[in-house]
Each structure stands twice: as structure tokens, then as C-alpha cells.
Amino acid sequence: MLSTIEFTITAIVCIITAIVIQRIFIKERSRGTANNSIQGIKWFGIAIFAWGLGAVLNLIFTEIFNWSSTNSIVIYTGVIISLANSLFILLSLPSIEHSKNRSFIVKLIKRFGTKEFIGLYCGVMGMIIFVFITASYNNPETSNNFIWLIDIPVSIFVAISLLYELNSAFSSRKMKFMLLPTFSLFLLILIAVSHRIIPQDRALEFLDQQFWAMIGSITAISFKFLFILLFSILLYSWKFLSEKEHHESMAERLTSENSKLKARLERLELSNESHLDTIKSMKTELSTLKENQKVSFSDRQKEVLGNLAYFGVDTSYSEVANAMNISLEGFQTHIYQIKKLLNISGSGGKEQLITFAMENNFITHATGNNDEQAHA
Structure with missing residues (x-):
């Protein structure tokens, strides 16, 4: 029952959020915003959609086909969705702008380029998945949860990279109060990853089965929602910052044009004064000539x-x-x-x-x- 609620909430929220984010991406692109600045919005939306898609597939497997959550196909699908989600999150990191040094993964993505990095990631993960599936498929002595070992180091690495980039971005934008939520997101990801790999029979030796399942569901939903919240805040802070920079740039341009106009006006005033002086001098000379004509000579x-x-x-x-x-x-x-x-x-x-x-x-x-x- 808890897993059904978890999958349903995750599917609805993530798919709707992904659609909204993609609409924002399309709107920003139509406005002519620099492509490098909005690519992160696209990959972030796709990452959220991957979560929603995984939840829909889990609902289909468990509610329609009545497969157990420990079924090999369910677990293999979950691992692939999780790895795809990690890839999309990593691709969104370079667009998180801040003034501090970039993390290793961001430098790696920029070094290889998006297409090359996707190819490298899929190639490495594909080989590892093949080895794990070959070793565990139809092997009764190996738990199906064994394949989650592929996703754990990747998820932890993504969580660390995400923590660093988010903290750097919020610090650069003078939003240090967001450091606690980002650290909470990191902890929730670690708990969710740990819940996947710890065998249920071992956990039930210390905890109640319902309590153990509730921890997994709450953690999974919480870190996804917190992730969406943090990225939404980051997205709108980026938008406000971009608009602020646009207004500042416009103000600087207007100030520069105003200065040029003032300088031009001063030149015109000086020119007018010079012309007035010339006219005055000519009038004086003319007056002198007229006076000279009135002089009486012997x-x-x-x-x-x-x-x-x-x-x-x-x-x-x-x-x-x-x-x-x-x-x-x-x-x-x-x-x-x-x-x-x-x-x-x-x-x-x-x-x-x-x-x-x-x-x-x-x-x-x-x-x-x-x-x-x-x-x-």
C-alpha cells in the first residue's frame, strides 16, 4: 500500500513538474536567452521526468502485472531509470552559475562536451550493468538487490557534486540560508540509497517491516520533492538575477548615452557661445566702423x-x-x-x-x- 502511494504521488508530481519546466525552457529559448544558460533547465526537467516515468513503470509492474518489488525486471528497470536520472542531473550541473571553482564532474562535462559525455557514461554503465546482470540473473544465491551496487556509487557521487554546486550557487547569490536544505537533500539521498542496498531480512531483525517500508517511501518522496524545490528556487533566483543583470546593463547603457548627450550639449553650448562671441565682435566692429564714418576730419x-x-x-x-x-x-x-x-x-x-x-x-x-x- 505504501509503495503504491509513493509511486502514484511521485508519478503525478514529477511528470507535471517536468512539463512545467520544459515549458519554461521553451519560453526562455524563444526569448533568445543564451543556450548555455538554459541547457540546465532542459536536463533538470528530463531528470524529473525520468523519476515520473520510473514511478509509472513501477505502478504498471506492481498493480497491473502484480509483480513483487523484488522481481528482477522491476529492479533492473529501477536501476536503469536511476542511472539515467543521475546522468541528466550531472548534465544540468554546468548551467548552475556561480563564482567559485567548478567541481570535477562539471569540468569533465565541459571538457568532453554533452554528446561525448553521454556516450562515455552510457558505455561505461552499460558494460557494468551487463557484468552484474550476467552474474546475478537466475542465480538463487545472489539477491536481486545486488544490482543496486551499480547505482550506489553513482548516486553518492551525484549527491556530492550536487551538494557542492548548489551550495556554491546559493553562496554566490547571497542565499546562505539555503545551505541547510541542500545538506538535508544530501542526507536524504544517502538514506534512500542505503535503504535500497540493505537486505530487507537483515533490516527486519532490528526494525518492524512496516516501519522499514515507511522509511523507504518517505525518504524516496522527500528527497525528490526537496530536489525539485531546491532546483525551482535556484531556477527562479537565476531568472531574477538574469533580469537584474539585464536591468543593470540597460541602466548602464542609458547612463552612458546620457553622458554622451550631456557632452554633446556642452559642446553645442560652447559652439553657441563662440558664435555669439563672434557675432558680438562683428557687431562691435560694425559699430566701430559706423562710428568711424561719423568722425569729422579736417x-x-x-x-x-x-x-x-x-x-x-x-x-x-x-x-x-x-x-x-x-x-x-x-x-x-x-x-x-x-x-x-x-x-x-x-x-x-x-x-x-x-x-x-x-x-x-x-x-x-x-x-x-x-x-x-x-x-x-
Whole structure:
């Protein structure tokens, strides 16, 4: 009765859980999540499904065919299902992300690759199973439970690897309160494995048969449910962590774009300020020119400007002074006064005076021009 309840509960819960997990895997894959990050979800779901399948087969064997739990086919099927489950759990371990060193089995899986590791595992286990079945089949002196010796070291190794990876993952995600449940899972697996291998007749020398069967059923159901619970917590913590990293990445990207926009805005402001300064300077120069046009010159100063415009840059002040029949000192005095009126200073003063004189048509006051006209 207890075994029937155990198999029924295990079959229903594990198969439903496996379907839900595979749906999560398909959804994450459709969202474009990295394949390496979600492969563990797929193998975890298949491992749970293997448990559900084993429970269904046990129900068929014991309830429909009325075979005993010690029947060789029942036990051989159970061993194969258990070994397959161990394989799928091992394949799910590399996807458990954490910052600590990876276990030996994870490094081995990554070294060989998934397909090669499955082939290696099936080859080794197949040879060992063949040897055990050959040695125990139709041998009345050998208990059918003898074949569980194949699964015990594998299950213990898987339990140790699982304990290490889960603890490392929960520690990395600052969930150390989950270390106790993971250690409890490890103990439950050891108890379940021990229950398989210890001969029932030996156990009944110390314990009641019903109590011994109840220990086996409760342990088997408990460690499966705890396993599902821990992986579900790990799965959703991974999902939340992934979403958090996505949001942080988006925030960093937005911050970077914001910084670029601020820098661009500052450059535009500097450029605008430069343009404004240029416009202001041009307005000042224009205002100066307008003011210069309003300057009142004496007749002699107009004559000086006119001669400068007439003779041009190539003629020296001395030559222009001779043409005007005035001394060089007197000519330079007029030049100084004109520059002061026009607010002209520095080098290039002569060119500025000539430009100003030509733009304002002072060339009409040039005596050289008048002389030429008189000679003509």
C-alpha cells in the first residue's frame, strides 16, 4: 500500500513538474536567452521526468502485472531509470552559475562536451550493468538487490557534486540560508540509497517491516520533492538575477548615452557661445566702423587719407609727404591724429587707413590725383 502511494504521488508530481519546466525552457529559448544558460533547465526537467516515468513503470509492474518489488525486471528497470536520472542531473550541473571553482564532474562535462559525455557514461554503465546482470540473473544465491551496487556509487557521487554546486550557487547569490536544505537533500539521498542496498531480512531483525517500508517511501518522496524545490528556487533566483543583470546593463547603457548627450550639449553650448562671441565682435566692429564714418576730419586730414588711397601701399610715407609738399614729420603727425580718431593701433595701420580711405571715397581729396588731372 505504501509503495503504491509513493509511486502514484511521485508519478503525478514529477511528470507535471517536468512539463512545467520544459515549458519554461521553451519560453526562455524563444526569448533568445543564451543556450548555455538554459541547457540546465532542459536536463533538470528530463531528470524529473525520468523519476515520473520510473514511478509509472513501477505502478504498471506492481498493480497491473502484480509483480513483487523484488522481481528482477522491476529492479533492473529501477536501476536503469536511476542511472539515467543521475546522468541528466550531472548534465544540468554546468548551467548552475556561480563564482567559485567548478567541481570535477562539471569540468569533465565541459571538457568532453554533452554528446561525448553521454556516450562515455552510457558505455561505461552499460558494460557494468551487463557484468552484474550476467552474474546475478537466475542465480538463487545472489539477491536481486545486488544490482543496486551499480547505482550506489553513482548516486553518492551525484549527491556530492550536487551538494557542492548548489551550495556554491546559493553562496554566490547571497542565499546562505539555503545551505541547510541542500545538506538535508544530501542526507536524504544517502538514506534512500542505503535503504535500497540493505537486505530487507537483515533490516527486519532490528526494525518492524512496516516501519522499514515507511522509511523507504518517505525518504524516496522527500528527497525528490526537496530536489525539485531546491532546483525551482535556484531556477527562479537565476531568472531574477538574469533580469537584474539585464536591468543593470540597460541602466548602464542609458547612463552612458546620457553622458554622451550631456557632452554633446556642452559642446553645442560652447559652439553657441563662440558664435555669439563672434557675432558680438562683428557687431562691435560694425559699430566701430559706423562710428568711424561719423568722425569729422579736417581738410588736411582728408587730403592725407586721399593721397594714401591714391598712392597705395607700395608708396612710402616719405614719398606721399613729398607729393603733398609737406615735411615727413608733419605728415606723420597727421597720420597719428587720424589713427587716434579711427581707433587704429598696432601693425598694419597703414593698410587699415588705406582701406578706410578707399571705402569712404577719400581718394577724391588726393592732391596727386588732382595734379595728374591738371597735367592732363
